[in-house]
Amino acid sequence: MTKYYQPEIECASREQIKAWQDERLVKQVKHVWDNVPYYRAKMEAAGLTPEDIKSSDDLHKLPFVTKDDLRECYPYGLLAKPLDECVKIHSTSGTTGKRVVAFYTQHDVDLWEDCCARAIMAVGGTEEDVVHVAYGYGLFTGGAGLNGGSHKVGCLTLPMSSGNTDRQLQFMTDLGSTILCCTPSYAAYLGESAKEAGLTDKLKLKAGIFGAEAWTEEMRHDIEKSLGIKAYDIYGLTELSGPGVSFECEAQKGMHINEDHFIAEIINPDTGEVLPEGEKGELVFTSITKEAFPLLRYRTKDICMLTREKCSCGRTHVKMAKPMGRSDDMMIIRGVNVFPSQIESVLLEQGFPPNYQIIVDRVNNTDTFDINVEMPPEKFTDTVREVTAMEKQLVAALKAMLGIVAKVHLMAPKSIQRSEGKAVRIIDKRKLY
Numbered sequence: 020m021t022k023y024y025q026p027e028i029e030c031a032s033r034e035q036i037k038a039w040q041d042e043r044l045v046k047q048v049k050h051v052w053d054n055v056p057y058y059r060a061k062m063e064a065a066g067l068t069p070e071d072i073k074s075s076d077d078l079h080k081l082p083f084v085t086k087d088d089l090r091e092c093y094p095y096g097l098l099a100k101p102l103d104e105c106v107k108i109h110s111t112s113g114t115t116g117k118r119v120v121a122f123y124t125q126h127d128v129d130l131w132e133d134c135c136a137r138a139i140m141a142v143g144g145t146e147e148d149v150v151h152v153a154y155g156y157g158l159f160t161g162g163a164g165l166n167g168g169s170h171k172v173g174c175l176t177l178p179m180s181s182g183n184t185d186r187q188l189q190f191m192t193d194l195g196s197t198i199l200c201c202t203p204s205y206a207a208y209l210g211e212s213a214k215e216a217g218l219t220d221k222l223k224l225k226a227g228i229f230g231a232e233a234w235t236e237e238m239r240h241d242i243e244k245s246l247g248i249k250a251y252d253i254y255g256l257t258e259l260s261g262p263g264v265s266f267e268c269e270a271q272k273g274m275h276i277n278e279d280h281f282i283a284e285i286i287n288p289d290t291g292e293v294l295p296e297g298e299k300g301e302l303v304f305t306s307i308t309k310e311a312f313p314l315l316r317y318r319t320k321d322i323c324m325l326t327r328e329k330c331s332c333g334r335t336h337v338k339m340a341k342p343m344g345r346s347d348d349m350m351i352i353r354g355v356n357v358f359p360s361q362i363e364s365v366l367l368e369q370g371f372p373p374n375y376q377i378i379v380d381r382v383n384n385t386d387t388f389d390i391n392v393e394m395p396p397e398k399f400t401d402t403v404r405e406v407t408a409m410e411k412q413l414v415a416a417l418k419a420m421l422g423i424v425a426k427v428h429l430m431a432p433k434s435i436q437r438s439e440g441k442a443v444r445i446i447d448k449r450k451l452y
Contacts, residue, residue: 023136023172028279029334033327036278036336041074043307044282048072048081051313054099057092058315075282078305079293083316089119089258098122100311110158111257121257122311128167130308134263134277135168141268141275141332142226142251144198146173151196151224153205154231155181160261161231165200168263174198181205184212192221199227203234203242203250204442207373210245224248230255230262232442233342233360237367239271252341258314259306265339270331273338280308283337284316285325299324302339320345350447352379352386355423359444362425365416366392374435380448388425390417396432 031039049069051058061082062068071080089097098105104124111119123131139150150169154161162180169176177196179187187209190196199206206229213219224246230253242250254274255262264281265274276283281304285294288301302321306313321342330338344358351357363373374393379386392413400406406429413427 023133023168024140025137026333029137029275029336031279031335033335037075039279040282040307041076043279044075044078044305045069045072047305047307047313048315050310051099051315055097057088057096078282078284078316081305081316083291083303083318084314085318086119086258086320093118094120097312097314099313100124105311108158109160109163109257109261119258121260123260124310127260127309127311130280131164131260131263132167132171134260134266134280135164136171137168137277138228138251138253138263138266139165139168139172139174139198141266141334142198142228142249143269144169144172144174144226148172148174148197149177149195149223150174150198150200151177151179151187151191153179153181153187153199153201153209154262160255160257161200161202164255164261164263165228169200184209188213188216188218191224192218195223197223197225199224199246199248201227201229202231202442203229203238204232204373204437206242206246206250207238208437210242211372214245219245219247222247226251228253228266233344233348234373235360235364235367236341237364238373241367241373254339254342256304256317256319258312258317259304260309264304268330268332268334272330273326273340275330275334275336275338276325278336281306283325283339285323286318288320288322296325296327299343302342322349348445350377350379350445352388353423355421357421357423361420362390362417363444365413365420369413369416370398371395371413374437375444376435376446377444378446378448386449388423389428390425391428391430391435393432393435394429399432 052069065082105122106125107123109121152162152165156162166176166178177190206227225248227248227250229250239250251267252274253262253266255264265276267274284303285300286303287294294300302319302323304317305315322344323340323342326338344360349356349358371392372395376391378389410427410429417425
């Protein structure tokens with residue numbers, strides 16, 4: 020084992036964890052008050068000074084920060100360190116508005132890579148492993164985070180980035196990759212491609228660390244079967260640092276949050292009320308060790324729950340469930356809340372692959388709800404009667420899950436464009452009006 024399995028931290032007592040959080044939160048609040056005028060103004064508007072925050076028990080007093088705040092402050096408005104002390108940036112895609120740019124000191128980078136190293140160790144990784152990083156590099160945090168974490172564990176690291184699937188499979192087989200890091204949708208595509216190329220039996224993979232998009236338990240099992248691995252979740256946001264905020268261990272029953280660096284809360288997304296352990300709500304994070312771009316009570320919009328149930332791995336840090344969806348990904352169709360993960364769950368349960376697109380439109384003031392679904396090769400048929408029967412079966416299963424009727428369109432295998440990064444699942448034409 021390398022030093023990045025840190026039992027003195029990862030298996031610390033609850034009292035020790037709280038002591039770290041109390042001390043570091045008080046220090047962080049003073050840091051942002053002194054160095055970020057925008058934060059200071061928000062606290063003053065709430066009638067607060069740093070002296071009002073004496074421990075993590077006072078966290079609820081602080082105002083929330085949202086992505087709108089980050090966009091308003093673009094690019095330097097939330098920077099808490101002089102620019103000449105920053106060594107890098109990462110950024111969101113900007114597909115839903117102005118980009119969010121996050122800054123890092125070298126200390127920030129070191130702590131982030133420590134967190135990713137813990138994630139690799141938690142799935143059984145050692146310096147003997149070959150880590151195949153097929154997350155995107157560049158401004159996206161996925162590639163850089165797992166790349167750095169792999170180096171700290173001492174693994175041979177393949178910085179593949181995303182795309183060029185034939186080359187991915189060649190290096191995977193020639194160099195004996197044992198741990199795959201990428202989005203779950205791309206992992207599913209790699210499994211499909213390896214089978215078509217007759218390479219499945221040549222793979223030496225034992226584990227995969229997948230994140231950056233929502234995925235279901237059914238998709239996990241599908242990936243595990245196609246690649247012959249154990250598939251583990253990892254969670255992070257560019258705004259907080261990147262992947263490694265939390266990660267699954269070998270128990271695969273929730274992701275341990277690195278509580279020595281982050282404090283997690285679950286709130287009612289409508290009222291902002293902090294909810295007790297075990298209740299479902301919106302995930303909120305406070306970064307207590309980041310220097311350049313520290314966020315206090317950042318609303319992630321991810322919907323999940325927290326638990327402190329004892330874990331078989333021995334780690335004591337609180338666990339978050341796999342996000343059930345995002346409050347901003349949730350679609351309201353004919354007055355019903357619909358998450359893509361619900362649809363994916365039904366498709367996989369019915370024996371269909373996770374290759375689908377949801378198309379929502381509005382015609383004559385009424386929402387239309389269509390789902391294009393690929394047939395797996397073993398079910399493919401162009402016989403109208405058989406296709407119609409399968410479509411009716413899916414419509415019934417989806418109605419039982421969602422409570423509304425969707426129009427299902429079964430399509431030939433490989434007719435929906437594959438994604439080498441984050442999959443595009445939703446086309447909501449109502450947003451264009």
